Amino acid sequence: METRVWHYDGRSGERRMPIIALTADQRHFVLEGDGADPGPYAFTDLKPHGTSHHERAFGLKGRPGWRITFLEFPPSEIAVQLPKQGRYGRWIDRFGLWRSVGVLAVLAALVVAVTLKLPPLIARLIPQSMEQRMGRLMVGNMGAYACTTPEGEAALKALAARLRQGDGITIRVVNAQMVNAVAFPGGQVVLFDGLIQNAQSPDEVAGVLAHELGHVAHRDGMESLVRQYGLSLLLGGFDSNISGYGNALLNARYSRKTEAGADGYAIGHLQAANVSPRPTAALFARLAKQDEQSGNAGLLLNYLSSHPLSSAREQRFAASAVKGAAYTPSLTPSQWQALRKMCADGPPAPTGINF
Amino acid sequence: MTQQHERGAFEFTGSWREYAPIAFTNLLLTIVTLGIYNFWARTRTRQYLWSRTRFIDDRLEWTGTGGELMLGYVMVVLVFFLPLAAIQFVMGGLVMRGTPAAAGAAFLLAMLFYLAVLGLGGVAIFRALRYRLSRTYWHGIRGGSDDQGFRYGLSYLWRTMLGGIAFGLLVPWALVTLWNKRWNAMSFGPHRFVATASSDGLMGRYLLYYLLPIALVVLGVIAGVAAAATARNPAELTQGYQVGLFFFGFYLIFFVLLGLVSLYFYAAYFRQVIAGLSLGNLEFEFTARTGDWLKLMLGTFALVVCTLGIGSVFIAYRNWAFFVRHLRAYGTLDLDQFTQSTTRAPGQGEGLFDSLDMGAF
The missing domain is CATH 2.30.29 (PH-domain like)
Known part of the structure; x- marks a missing residue:
């Protein structure tokens, strides 16, 4: 045939x-x-x-x-x-479709896992000097609205000392209405006056400050930047986009785990400083409640959105309080007044400030 | 062998049931390779679509490979994006210096940067077409071009800019002359494509597209003012949900109408440029009218929405089927004279830019 x-x-x-x-x-x-x-x-x-x-x-x-x-x-x-x-390509034809899919899926999961683990590793590889320079640059514009009174700074120093702040950390109060606080790289912590005015006791500020110091200790700011900007942060030269990085940190959405880590740090240091964690829990509860009422949204959303609040977090602070412990206020009444009046005379930062 | 074809020189013989296994295995493999398989997925899709496209008495054949596409992509990243990133870095450094001279240099660099991106975009369009033709076989014969596309890139640059400078009024002219320019550089087998389309008659539809947004904004403002004037209590109006509703409705009308009018223009554009195309004694025609395009778009939209996005694996299939079903060819093709293309052989040594795959025909 x-x-x-x-x-x-x-x-x-x-x-x-x-x-x-x-x-x-x-x-x-x-x-x-x-x-x-x-x-x-x-x-x-x-x-x-x-x-x-x-x-x-x-x-x-x-x-x-x-x-x-x-x-x-x-x-x-x-x-x-x-x-x-x-059919599917040489290698896949050789191994068979389903076996290839299985192997590739495992590899993909590994790659994703490594990629997710990479930012903290890279963040730790960045030299301290570079991180400090970045932090200073990011605070740059905000520094113009920093409030300075001798009494206020003394109070801030006393608060920081009680919380056992580490070396090389700079804490500023910036005259802006945001109910927010942020930890920039290189130990640059900024508390906004809006937060201090909203607080009903120094212990509330102490709780938030301790939380931010936790972010500093864990180098979360750097990690967040690496996560968002990847290698362009290191290759592109961070000077050109410094304001972008600053804003990104201001609006950073940390993972639940990162927040829990900073909370753990805060609870531990409040405990060690003999400051009650209950006011911090109350602050969280109050912010959440105020947020539900419309009208306040613009002001309060900021802190809440960047620090996803769950009742679990509030309860964690409340539960860490030791019954019958002799807590002492984190600041004396005169120190607390000095902190609250720190920005009374300073130039207010424009609303909708962009750093 | 001489053939006379009035209709049906092109026929698409595929079916979505036949294509579905290809589409879904492509999706699966693309997911588990974190997107890398995409190059091979596109190749498999094209192999299928080409092989189900009959021209006269035989099917087309796609001979491109996934490896080529990936290599092209890697090369583009290396020779295109990395230098551009470097330029941006230098620009950032200049701006940070803050002196007027540095700012001027940065501005100049930014202009050059923009021009380079635009010009290279033109080169990429040209090379994508060249790549596709060089990997398309029919009767064992392929297409191609000996042109590198750099002159086309320059032409693309100045025509696009001129089209934009004259308040956008020269855009139809730029589109049509660029189409002619790139197709006149292409060939299939021994024949060069001849593209002689003119932009005559497109201007009316383009003006409609051009003036509609202006007219709509004017109408919107008039309607808004009228509504505010007739409201008994203007303060009430500004607080109410009517304002939001008004803007939402306006937004919707604006983009739906604009989309329709742009389809109306592009339908005429494609009919006109393809009607102006010939290859040897073959002439082409594209029969899709605005309504056909609309059906294609709405169908694709419904397909994607109703399947929560999974249907998007069929978009390439739908577009190709639409293209082939509306394509006609007339005239004769002498197979004795239909010899192999003498354009530079595809494959090894070919400029890797070829694989850059930005647009269709």
Whole structure:
């Protein structure tokens, strides 16, 4: 039985229908008749060109456009010599679709996991000096609205000392109405006056400050920046986009785990300083409640949105209070007044401030 | 072999049921490879679509590979995006210095940056077309171009800018002349494409697209003022939800109408440029009218929305089927004379930019 194939030689567009026949050694074939170049051609030079296993179209190595197409299933002695049609790509065809998908899925999960773990690792690799420079640059514009009174600074210092702040940390109060606080890289902590005015006792400020000091101790700010900006932070030169980074930190959405870490730090340091954690819990509860009433939204949303609040967090602070413990206020009444009046005379930062 | 074809020189013989296994395995593999398989997915899709496209008496064949597409992508990142990122870095440094001279230099650099991006975009469009033609075989014959596309990039740059400078009024002219320019540089087999489309007759539809936003804004303002004037208590109006509703309605009307009018323009544009295209003794026609385009768009929209996005794996299929079903060819093709393309052979050594795949035809 003779088998005819559709054949293009890649030189002209004319279609020929020669007979395909095996040579004596069974590894080559010839194309006979209809003006086709007879060959012989090696089966090993054939390249599959079909898109499914139903199609048996083949090209020839080194001859672009050369084709033979079997119109029906080829005789078995030819069929066994033909290369298998590709389907998903060479490697996947070799391993099989489902096995490949399984292996690739595991690899993908690993890559994702490593990528998620990478920001803290990179953040820790950034030298302290660079981090401090970044922090100073980010605070840059805000520094103009920092409030300074001798009494106020003394009070701030006393509060920080009670919370056992580490070395190389700078705490500023900035005259802006935001109920917010932020820890920039390099130990640059900023408390906004709006937060201090909203607080009903120094212990509330102490709780928030301790939380921010926790972010500093864990280097969360740097990690958050690395997470958001990736390597462009290091390669692109951070000077050109410093305000962008500052705003990103101001609106940073830390993960639940990061927040819990900073809360843990805060609770521990409040405890060690013998400051009651209950006012901090109350502050959280109050902010959440005030937020529900419309009208205050613009002012309060900030702190809440950047520090996702759950009743669990509030309860954690409340639960950490030791019954019958002799807590002492974190600041004396005169110190507290000094802190509250710190920004009374300073120039207020414009609303909607962009750092 | 001489053939006369009045209709149906092109036919799409695929079916979505046949394509579905390809689409879904592509999706699966793309997910588990975190997107890397996308290059092979696109290749498989094209292999299927081309093989289900009959022209006269045989099917098209796509011979491009996923590896080519990926290599092209990597090359583009290396020779295109990294230098651009470096320029941006330098610009940032200059701005930080704060001196007028540095600011001027930064501004100049920014202009050059913009021009380079625009010009390279033109080169990319040209090379994507060249790549597609060079990987498309029919009767064992392929297409291609000997042009590198850099002159086209320059042309793209100044025509686009001129089109924009004259209040955008020369945009149809720029679109049509650029289409002609890139297709006149292409060939298939022994024949060059000849593109002679003119922008005559497109201006009316373009003006509609151009003037509609202005007219709508004027109408919106008039309607808003009228509503405020007729309201008994204007203060009440500004607090009410009516204002929000008004703006929402306006927004909706604005974009729906603008979309419709732009379809109306593009339908005419495609009919006109394809009607001006010929290859040897073959002439082409594209029959899709605005209503056809609208059906395609609405169908795709419904498909994607109703399947919560999963249907988007069929978008390439729908677009190709639409394209082929509305494409006609007339005239004769002499297969004796239909010899292999003499354009630079595709594959190794070919400029890797070729694989940059920005737009369709």
